[in-house]
Amino acid sequence: MRIVIENVGKTFVDTKKHEVTALTNINFSIEEQEFVVLVGPSGCGKSTLLNIVGGLMSPTSGSVYFEGMAASDKKPSLGIVFQEIALFPWRTVYENVIFGLEEQGISKQEQQDKGKHYIDMVGLTGFENSYPKQLSGGMKQRAGIARALAIEPDLLLMDEPFSALDAQTRTLMQEELLTIWNRTKLSTLYVTHNIQEAVYLADRVIVLSRHPGQIKEIIHIDLPKIGRDKDEYRVQFEQYADQIWQLIRQDAQDALKEG
Ligand SMILES: Nc1ncnc2c1ncn2[C@@H]1O[C@H](COP(=O)(O)OP(=O)(O)OP(=O)(O)O)[C@@H](O)[C@H]1O
Numbered sequence: 001m002r003i004v005i006e007n008v009g010k011t012f013v014d015t016k017k018h019e020v021t022a023l024t025n026i027n028f029s030i031e032e033q034e035f036v037v038l039v040g041p042s043g044c045g046k047s048t049l050l051n052i053v054g055g056l057m058s059p060t061s062g063s064v065y066f067e068g069m070a071a072s073d074k075k076p077s078l079g080i081v082f083q084e085i086a087l088f089p090w091r092t093v094y095e096n097v098i099f100g101l102e103e104q105g106i107s108k109q110e111q112q113d114k115g116k117h118y119i120d121m122v123g124l125t126g127f128e129n130s131y132p133k134q135l136s137g138g139m140k141q142r143a144g145i146a147r148a149l150a151i152e153p154d155l156l157l158m159d160e161p162f163s164a165l166d167a168q169t170r171t172l173m174q175e176e177l178l179t180i181w182n183r184t185k186l187s188t189l190y191v192t193h194n195i196q197e198a199v200y201l202a203d204r205v206i207v208l209s210r211h212p213g214q215i216k217e218i219i220h221i222d223l224p225k226i227g228r229d230k231d232e233y234r235v236q237f238e239q240y241a242d243q244i245w246q247l248i249r250q251d252a253q254d255a256l257k258e259g
Pocket residue numbers: 012013014020021022040041042043044045046047048049193
């Protein structure tokens with residue numbers, strides 16, 4: 001299934017009744033099994049765009065649609081992972097992971113099998129009965145990812161899922177996400193303002209500029225999906241990172257000044 005984002009724009013009205021154009025004229029698609037990363041400076045509209053694609057917010061103009069889906073089909077399912085994972089504190093890891101499955105009306109046995117499968121995939125086997133408060137930041141994030149994957153969504157949406165983690169945990173989680181992605185091949189839209197992370201994970205990087213948020217460039221990362229951090233790709237990797245940095249540099253500096 002292909003997700004098409006067509007002429008999307010979003011205007012907010014702030015508390016002083018001023019209009020803020022967060023996004024304008026956004027056009028791109030997410031192909032089947034494609035990993036698309038949105039990068040851009042703070043305030044350029046990344047989260048707004050992700051929320052619109054996920055149907056959590058409606059665009060002021062334009063539309064988002066799932067191509068190849070008949071009107072009679074079930075609604076496309078979405079797995080969403082935010083920066084601050086909202087696990088239910090009163091539910092164990094297992095109960096959190098199967099949350100979306102309970103609503104699918106599948107048998108208890110099937111819920112158990114899937115729950116176990118995805119808990120294993122994110123490396124949380126042995127922690128099924130732990131509560132969120134007993135987990136480290138990285139483990140919570142893994143549980144959140146398992147919950148998003150368990151429903152086997154048509155589209156996976158991730159908004160800076162690792163930005164609250166320390167640098168080492170973050171690197172490990174990026175590696176793990178790639179391994180998981182390689183097994184599931186879910187169409188994914190991933191938001192980050194970390195350029196290295198974008199080059200490491202993406203099939204395509206969409207660079208947004210700010211005021212108003214619009215697409216500055218779409219860069220296809222022509223490197224093997226697994227093993228990009230190997231020495232042999234170092235030069236190309238850095239070239240991509242530099243190309244993206246040059247595109248957002250001025251905007252990022254402006255964002256910094258405005259605070
Ligand atoms: N509910 C809202 N009401 C008014 N303005 C909003 C609202 N949500 C976002 N905005 C504005 O829209 C613009 C885009 O915000 P958004 O949160 O999408 O940016 P972002 O790229 O995700 O930023 P960050 O990198 O800091 O997470 C900003 O100028 C923001 O102030």
